[in-house]
Amino acid sequence: MEEAAAYHMPYRLRRLFATLLVYFPPINPPALWNKFEQAMSEDYNRTSTLPPEQIRLEVLHQISNFLDSMGKDINSFSLVSTTLRFRDRYTNTRDTLSELNIQVSEADLLAIAQLNAEQKTAFHHIMDAIFVKQKGCFFIDGPGGTGKTFLYKALLAEIRSKGYIALATASCGVATSILPGGRTAHSCFKIPIDMNPANMCKVSKQSASANLIRQAKLILWDEAPMTHRHGIEGVDKLLRDLMDSTELFGGKVIVFGGDFRQVLPVVTKGIITDFIEASIISSYIWPQLTKLHLNQNMRAIANPQFTAYLLRIGNATEPLIDDTNIRVPDHLLIPYTNEDESINILINSVFSDLTAFTDENFSLINRAILTTKNEFVDELKHPYTELSWTST
Structure with a gap:
């Protein structure tokens, strides 16, 4: 800090100070604050006419924002003798502003009017849950090509165009890249990579991440079957804690999506188990989800025979040869x-x-x-x- 104070601008010094608190915790944080408060306040002292106490609050507020982005609460470090409450004065953190500034494309808005019958049914069920019932948990089930992503984009566009926050997450990075404003569920909910049930979703209730999740009208989670049930159970517990609610997922409207046909069965001690309950979504969550099914293949709409063939393979109803192989039609070979x-x-x-x-x-x-x-x-x-x- 002494070396940085000699040549860094105060803004950079404040960010460094917050980083040290989180990743290299000093033995006595208040002493470190007292020693470098003047250096971190230099720009405000030079350009502002605010009284010293107000300048101190402005500096602490910016440090608080840095700590929020790293999932920490400034009050846990006891830098000053009083409890700091910035949420009442500054409700829009950087994360919240970033979500509110996501641009809704015209194509996504037009997608709402282009939904097919199955997609429209799912769309209206979810909208009713958001704006009327104000709670609901859904699972959109559909094979590849049935327009799940198209429906996701319509849902996100409808919510965001009205000025609300919709969180678009997915279990893998590839899936997030095709969702507007998408991010991984691990990043959004702080799910640990090792899926340790004892260390799941560590999000402080005073953090910017918690504030963002509380404000979200809709949480979308694509490729949910790719996530182990411990991750989904951890998010359920997190949302109940953040919303101070005993309801499933804290009463938030959450939409899972994916295709179980793309997930390999789980083999436990040589026995193929039901992967829906055994490894993906636990038995207490799965029955409470409203299932919305998409069956019309929009990619191969001009070839219904091929679509039916793919569904038979995915549903394991296509006849087998020698109990191990599927016969591919001659016209495809x-x-x-x-x-x-x-x-x-x-x-x-x-x-x-x-x-x-x-x-x-x-x-x-x-x-x-x-x-x-x-x-x-x-x-x-x-x-x-x-x-x-x-x-x-």
Whole structure:
């Protein structure tokens, strides 16, 4: 601190002071505050006409904001003899302002009018819970391609366009990247990576994160089946604590979403168990969720037979061969003759006419050959073009 005070601006010094309190706690925080209060107040003393006591409060308030962003309460360090209460004067913290400043795109607002019948039913159920009942817990179940993300964006747009806060979270980073203002559930609710039930969701009730969660009209959690039940149970306990409520998730409106067909079964001692209750959502939470089902595949709407085939596979109702394999329909297969000829037939089937691809459409980038290993990518490169493929 002495070295930093010699050349850092007061703002940087205040941030450093807050960081030290959290990550390198001094033995006597009040003594450290008294020693460097003047250095951390220098800009206010030079430019402001406020009395000394008011300047001290302004400096402490900014330090409090830094501590809030790190999940700590300034009063826990006892820097001054009195209890500091900044929430009454400054209700909008940096996290809250960041959420309120999320721009709602015109496309997402238009999505509300473009919902299909199943999506509209789910949309109105959730809106009723938010603005009429003011509580409700939902699970949106739907295979890939049924428009879950499209519905999420419509929900977020409706809430945010009215000036309210909607938290968009997901279990993995890839899913958060397609949600406006999305962040991981681990980040939002401070879920530990090791999912230790004894150390779940450490959010101070006086922190900026707690204030943001309390203000949220809607909490959206995509890819919920990818999270162990300890994480969801931890968030339930956190919200009950923050809202001072015994209701499920503290009475907040929370929407889970995902597809259990994409989750591998849980094997315990050689026995395949029910992964819905065993590892994903505990038995006391799952029955209390209102299930909203999406079945209409919007990606393959022009091919209902293929959609039905995918659903049979996901629901484990497609007949098996030798009790282990699923038969792929002949019209989806490239007949094998020899290695070179079959590869050429595959390439020509996917990229049948390269002259048909122009700058005006995106047919080329919407076509791909996927492989399981990078070595197969080199084998599948077209000998007459510069096209290349990537393994997945």
